[in-house]
Amino acid sequence: MALLNLHLKVWRQNGSQPGHFQDIEAPEIPDHASFLEMMDIVNERLIANGQDPIAFDHDCREGICGACSMTINGMPHGPERATTTCQLHMRKFRTGDTIWIEPFRARSFPVVKDLMVDRGAFDRIMQAGGFVSIRTGSAPEGNSIPIGKDVADAAMDAAACIGCGACVASCKNASAMLFVSAKVGQLNTLPQGQPERQRRTLGMVRQMDAEGFGNCTNQYECEAACPKEISVRWITKLNRDYAVAAVKDIVGAGRQQAGGEGGD
Amino acid sequence: MSAVFESLTRFYQSSIGKKTLVALTGAMLVLFVLGHMIGNLLIFVGPHAINEYGHFLQTVGHGMGVWVARIGLLAAVVIHIVATIQLTKANRAAREQRYGCEATQVASRSSRFMIWSGLTLLAFIVYHLLHFTAHAGNNYGSYMTDLDGHQVHDVYKMVIAGFSWAPAAIFYVIAMLMLCSHLSHGVSSLFQTLGLATNKTWPIFKFVGHAYAALILVGNCSIPIAIWVFGYGH
Numbered sequence: 001m002a003l004l005n006l007h008l009k010v011w012r013q014n015g016s017q018p019g020h021f022q023d024i025e026a027p028e029i030p031d032h033a034s035f036l037e038m039m040d041i042v043n044e045r046l047i048a049n050g051q052d053p054i055a056f057d058h059d060c061r062e063g064i065c066g067a068c069s070m071t072i073n074g075m076p077h078g079p080e081r082a083t084t085t086c087q088l089h090m091r092k093f094r095t096g097d098t099i100w101i102e103p104f105r106a107r108s109f110p111v112v113k114d115l116m117v118d119r120g121a122f123d124r125i126m127q128a129g130g131f132v133s134i135r136t137g138s139a140p141e142g143n144s145i146p147i148g149k150d151v152a153d154a155a156m157d158a159a160a161c162i163g164c165g166a167c168v169a170s171c172k173n174a175s176a177m178l179f180v181s182a183k184v185g186q187l188n189t190l191p192q193g194q195p196e197r198q199r200r201t202l203g204m205v206r207q208m209d210a211e212g213f214g215n216c217t218n219q220y221e222c223e224a225a226c227p228k229e230i231s232v233r234w235i236t237k238l239n240r241d242y243a244v245a246a247v248k249d250i251v252g253a254g255r256q257q258a259g260g261e262g263g264d
Numbered sequence: 265m266s267a268v269f270e271s272l273t274r275f276y277q278s279s280i281g282k283k284t285l286v287a288l289t290g291a292m293l294v295l296f297v298l299g300h301m302i303g304n305l306l307i308f309v310g311p312h313a314i315n316e317y318g319h320f321l322q323t324v325g326h327g328m329g330v331w332v333a334r335i336g337l338l339a340a341v342v343i344h345i346v347a348t349i350q351l352t353k354a355n356r357a358a359r360e361q362r363y364g365c366e367a368t369q370v371a372s373r374s375s376r377f378m379i380w381s382g383l384t385l386l387a388f389i390v391y392h393l394l395h396f397t398a399h400a401g402n403n404y405g406s407y408m409t410d411l412d413g414h415q416v417h418d419v420y421k422m423v424i425a426g427f428s429w430a431p432a433a434i435f436y437v438i439a440m441l442m443l444c445s446h447l448s449h450g451v452s453s454l455f456q457t458l459g460l461a462t463n464k465t466w467p468i469f470k471f472v473g474h475a476y477a478a479l480i481l482v483g484n485c486s487i488p489i490a491i492w493v494f495g496y497g498h
């Protein structure tokens with residue numbers, strides 16, 4: 001086991017007050033520690049010295065919950081491809097390195113404290129259409145709706161999104177298109193998602209806009225940063241689904257089928 | 265009626281709606297740029313060819329054709345610019361606090377430069393129209409020649425005179441470099457925005473976009489360079 005001596009530049013901020021970078025020395029960090037374990041060690045030392053520990057989000061520490069939001073050297077979740085911060089290991093760094101640690105920066109993700117941001121905007125987008133209507137009661141027969149394997153696989157790829165927000169943090173425009181496209185795409189791909197298809201597409205995109213995220217400029221930084229390797233082809237599909245839903249909305253196609261009623 | 269209007273407004277106000285309009289107007293302008301270049305290359309065929317082409321453009325549809333095209337293009341340019349400026353402003357506002365350490369992993373330089381290449385092109389379009397269409401500050405409008413017994417505008421002489429002046433030739437070449445940069449991101453990008461790309465076709469769109477940008481650069485720059493550097497037409 002090797003020990004690393006690191007120089008950290010950590011963003012410190014209290015709520016909406018202006019923040020700043022704090023230089024923190026982190027000597028003798030074991031290279032088999034994960035990035036979050038390194039943060040734990042640093043915090044223990046800060047506490048032992050009577051200083052304020054660095055606030056950061058974490059939960060599962062196994063790459064499945066999406067909580068561990070940090071931008072490391074300008075890259076959300078750090079430089080490893082398809083890896084969350086909790087799964088990033090210190091052996092990827094060298095002794096003497098300076099590491100910049102910042103929150104996921106977007107107006108729609110306000111800083112709570114230090115590296116913790118409020119990602120409630122994603123929850124509100126989900127509430128605007130990220131669901132399917134099902135019959136409750138006894139469990140339905142498992143294979144009563146036949147679904148092609150390619151369709152199931154595609155939906156599963158989109159469903160891999162853990163809602164971490166790295167796509168927003170990496171996007172030059174702080175756009176949430178990759179997240180929204182994965183969530184819309186997952187449900188719009190499956191037969192169970194068809195009844196709400198149009199309403200979901202319009203509703204989730206409208207909520208995304210209302211939350212103040214930026215607009216996609218097709219630069220694909222999101223795909224490079226995504227720990228679950230969600231493909232930007234989901235954004236292609238969202239663009240297509242939105243255009244179709246908007247045209248139907250303009251000509252009132254959905255309403256006519258409902259005999260002049262329904263719609264929103 | 266008002267319900268349709270409300271839906272249209274909502275479409276324009278949405279992020280994807282605006283982007284769709286940018287892509288559609290962009291597609292119109294992409295095609296225009298190619299047609300414009302092919303027509304202009306007639307200068308290398310000779311005075312008769314380009315003057316005949318110029319006369320055709322002026323008189324097609326009893327002189328209406330050119331106005332239909334102009335109004336269509338003006339509308340496309342205005343929508344393209346207004347929507348992109350609104351989108352860019354919203355994008356800046358979406359990240360108020362910038363990163364202390366910024367990293368770019370895959371975004372191309374031209375994709376990050378779109379608003380600036382675009383605004384330079386806007387300045388160029390204004391100059392270009394004053395230069396060769398409105399003939400502001402020059403007497404190109406008075407150049408006339410005989411075409412099969414008719415007196416027509418001497419486009420050939422105008423272009424040779426226009427590009428014999430070094431500052432104009434240089435500005436045109438700079439503007440075409442900007443156009444090349446703009447197209448190298450914009451052409452493939454419009455297929456993504458219009459929802460037409462797939463994993464299989466994306467590499468093709470990307471290649472076509474780059475090739476198209478290079479073609480337009482070479483084709484358009486050949487005219488001022490041939491005249492200003494190599495003295496073509498003198």
Ligand code: SF4
Nearest residue numbers: 161162164165167226
């Ligand atoms: S698309 Fe990727 S980066 Fe964005 S929230 Fe989902 S998992 Fe995170």
Ligand code: FES
Nearest residue numbers: 061065066068086
């Ligand atoms: S802590 Fe759950 S993904 Fe990192």
